[in-house]
Amino acid sequence: MISLYLQGDSWAHRLRAGWKLLAVALASLVLFQVVSVWAYLASLAAVILCYASLGREGLAQLKLLRSLSFVLVLLLALHWLSGTLNDGVVIVLRLVVMILAANFVSITTRLDDMLEAVQPLFRPLGVLGVSPRKPALGVALVLRFAPHMLLVYGLLREAWQARTGSRNSWRLLAPFAIQSLRMSDNVAEALKARGGSEGLSR
Amino acid sequence: MSRFDMFGIPADKRQNAKDRVMATCHPRRGDMAFWPKKKNRDRPQVCNPEASPYAVFDRVGLEIGGKTILEDLTLSLDEARIGVVGLNGSGKSSFVRMLNGLRAPTGGTLTLYGAPAAEAELELPRHVGFVFQNPDHQAIFPTVEEEIAFGLTQLGASKDDSRSRARSFLALHGVEALAGKPVTELSEGQKQLVCILAVLVMEPKLLVLDEPMTSLDTLVTRRIRDKILSLPQKIVMVSHDLEHFDGFDRLIWLEDGRLRMDGEPDAVRAAYRQDIDLRLGRNPEFAGL
Numbered sequence: 432m433i434s435l436y437l438q439g440d441s442w443a444h445r446l447r448a449g450w451k452l453l454a455v456a457l458a459s460l461v462l463f464q465v466v467s468v469w470a471y472l473a474s475l476a477a478v479i480l481c482y483a484s485l486g487r488e489g490l491a492q493l494k495l496l497r498s499l500s501f502v503l504v505l506l507l508a509l510h511w512l513s514g515t516l517n518d519g520v521v522i523v524l525r526l527v528v529m530i531l532a533a534n535f536v537s538i539t540t541r542l543d544d545m546l547e548a549v550q551p552l553f554r555p556l557g558v559l560g561v562s563p564r565k566p567a568l569g570v571a572l573v574l575r576f577a578p579h580m581l582l583v584y585g586l587l588r589e590a591w592q593a594r595t596g597s598r599n600s601w602r603l604l605a606p607f608a609i610q611s612l613r614m615s616d617n618v619a620e621a622l623k624a625r626g627g628s629e630g631l632s633r
Numbered sequence: 634m635s636r637f638d639m640f641g642i643p644a645d646k647r648q649n650a651k652d653r654v655m656a657t658c659h660p661r662r663g664d665m666a667f668w669p670k671k672k673n674r675d676r677p678q679v680c681n682p683e684a685s686p687y688a689v690f691d692r693v694g695l696e697i698g699g700k701t702i703l704e705d706l707t708l709s710l711d712e713a714r715i716g717v718v719g720l721n722g723s724g725k726s727s728f729v730r731m732l733n734g735l736r737a738p739t740g741g742t743l744t745l746y747g748a749p750a751a752e753a754e755l756e757l758p759r760h761v762g763f764v765f766q767n768p769d770h771q772a773i774f775p776t777v778e779e780e781i782a783f784g785l786t787q788l789g790a791s792k793d794d795s796r797s798r799a800r801s802f803l804a805l806h807g808v809e810a811l812a813g814k815p816v817t818e819l820s821e822g823q824k825q826l827v828c829i830l831a832v833l834v835m836e837p838k839l840l841v842l843d844e845p846m847t848s849l850d851t852l853v854t855r856r857i858r859d860k861i862l863s864l865p866q867k868i869v870m871v872s873h874d875l876e877h878f879d880g881f882d883r884l885i886w887l888e889d890g891r892l893r894m895d896g897e898p899d900a901v902r903a904a905y906r907q908d909i910d911l912r913l914g915r916n917p918e919f920a921g922l
Contacts, residue, residue, distance in 0.1 A: 436776075438813040543779055547792060574775045578817045617770035624733050624763040625835070626787040631759055 436541055437492065441485050443539040448548035451536045459529055468517075471524035478531045485539070492538055499530065546570060568628055576618070583610050680746035680756045682838050686711035687746055687867070688732060694740030695727055695890075702727045703890045706741070710869065712882040714862070716898060717871045718905055719887035725871045728887060729841050732869060733763045746838075759788070762832035762866070766844040768824035777803070777819070777827050778812040784835040802834050822853030829860070842870040846877065875902045 443451070462474065482489040496503075503523050510519025537545075546567040553563040587603050587610070622628060686709040695703040703724045710732075719725045730736040731743060734754040743750040746760055765771045774780040778799050785795035803809045808830075811823060819827065825845060832840065842861065846854045854877075861868060862880055870877070878884055884901040886894040894901050 541779075542775055543792065571774055571779070575773055575816065579769055614770060617765070617767070618773060620735060621763075621765055621771040622773060624735060624758060624765075625784055625832070626758040630787045630789065631756075 437485070437488060437538040439485065439488075439539070441489075441539065443481065443485065443535065446539075448536075448540045448544040451540060452545075452548055455529075455532050455536055458532060462525055462528065466521055468520060468524065471521065471528060474528050475524060475531075478528055478535065481535050482531070489538075492534065493531070495530070495534055496527065499527075503527065542571060542574060543567075562629060564630070565628055572618070576614070579614075580611060583607070583614070678756065679748040679752045680760060681748070682746060682760050684747035687839060689744040690741070691743070692741035693731070693738045693743050695724070695731070695736060696739045697727075701890055703738075703887075706892055708885070708892060708895060713867050714881040714883070715867075715869045716878040716881045716884040717869065717887065718873070718875065718878075718884060718901070719893075722889075723887040724890040725887055726843055729843055729869055729871055730763075732839065732841050733757050733761045735763070759835065760838045762835060762837035762840045764825075764829050764832055764840065764842040764845050766847050768821070768828045768848075771828045772816045772824060772831065775815055775817075776812075777814050777816060780816060780827060780831050781834050784831055788835060799834065802830065806830055820853075821848050822850070822857065825849060825853075825857060826860070829857070833864070833866070837866060840864065840866045840868050842868070844871050844873065846872065846874070875905065878902065 458474075462471075465471070479493070482493055485492075503526065506526075507516075507519045507523055510516055510522070540548075550563050550567060553561075553566050556566070557563060584603070584607055587607055588599065591600060591603055592598055688710040690706045690708050693703065693706040694701070706728070717725050717729060727736050731738060731750065732745065734745075734750065734757040737750060737754070745753045745757060748756075772780050774783055778796060781799035781802060782792075782795040785798055786792065790798065800809065800812055803812050806826075808823075808826065811819070811827065816824065816827065825848075829840075829842075829845070840861075845861075846857055849857060858877060861870065870881075872878070878898045881898045883896065884898040885892070886901050886905055894904055
């Protein structure tokens with residue numbers, strides 16, 4: 432499952448998606464002007480407090496940083512080598528605060544609320560005859576089917592391994608592409624069966 | 634002005650040609666001529682949801698890429714529970730897809746809910762729900778609640794309204810606990826149930842199911858089958874398992890795209906079994922596949 436949403440009913444879940452996104456955007460504008468390490472440490476504490484307010488599951492989300500630690504350490508090391516360690520610390524803290532804040536919005540906002548909040552951005556597409564509903568539907572489809580594609584690839588690999596003994600091969604790419612296309616055909620048919628991407632209230 | 638214009642039409646014929654184009658594209662001259670008409674808006678409803686029989690096939694045929702899939706089908710559908718059997722490649726899937734407008738006949742006339750199939754096509758998803766064999770291809774949203782709510786937004790409900798209605802619909806069917814779950818984390822039985830509910834929430838008149846129990850274990854198969862039989866909707870169901878048609882009113886047997894037999898489920902089942910035995914006896918080896 433790659434949708435980040437954390438089910439719940441906290442204060443953060445109840446806030447409107449638009450406000451949360453706006454808050455993060457404003458915070459990033461302000462934070463990019465600040466150079467004091469203390470200000471960043473304070474905002475880091477505030478963000479972590481936000482996660483803590485979601486309970487144990489919320490704090491567990493901080494493990495996101497683990498996958499980023501490599502990049503952050505590398506960044507810090509580069510700054511240290513070039514003699515600008517202080518700047519490095521500020522930059523790394525800034526990144527950490529912003530990433531955590533953005534992720535906090537992701538885990539407390541349902542996908543369709545998020546899409547509805549950003550839908551006005553797609554409105555200019557309407558001039559070209561593209562309904563703003565379509566990009567939203569597209570994002571939902573990607574989130575739904577990416578894990579399924581991994582599963583399909585896993586099955587292909589098993590079938591390959593069962594007959595060859597080797598685990599992976601570039602030769603799986605072609606059947607994988609074909610299976611993906613066939614799957615998208617089926618999905619399109621299922622979508623059409625329920626009225627298509629434009630809906631029935633036209 | 635030159636003697637010929639860019640289309641090579643002589644000057645004296647020009648006006649005439651333009652009139653002819655106008656007459657074919659825009660029969661009513663009062664319309665805003667060169668503005669494309671808004672698709673479907675204010676289009677009168679062509680389907681009559683109470684039509685009986687709801688589907689009338691008259692010598693219907695279907696050809697795809699030069700291959701004949703269905704041929705000379707003449708029958709009408711009205712019974713509450715109709716089953717469809719046939720060997721692989723007999724045209725069952727194409728036949729039931731016609732009921733939802735997913736396939737358009739290439740020959741004969743097909744009338745669905747009182748309207749010609751081609752005209753009814755855009756309205757059909759309202760009246761005819763379709764459940765596919767593989768739930769992984771049907772559930773198109775990340776979470777169960779969104780999947781159920783989708784059908785309601787398709788019918789024009791607002792987002793908040795459709796979400797709360799989706800939740801109470803799940804509760805009505807005793808599975809409110811599934812609401813927030815990601816579809817990918819459901820069991821096969823739960824997935825198929827969610828697919829059926831996602832279609833039912835649109836309150837169709839007819840529910841078409843194309844081998845809905847193929848990937849389910851025996852216990853879940855029984856549960857899903859009981860669920861299907863308890864529905865107020867009319868049912869058309871394709872299955873390879875003849876037991877699934879217990880309690881059905883009618884069974885249609887297709888063979889090589891043609892109607893082989895049509896009638897009481899018990900009579901058709903007996904004849905179908907006999908035919909299978911015959912084929913096995915005649916051709917016991919795999920060459921008969």
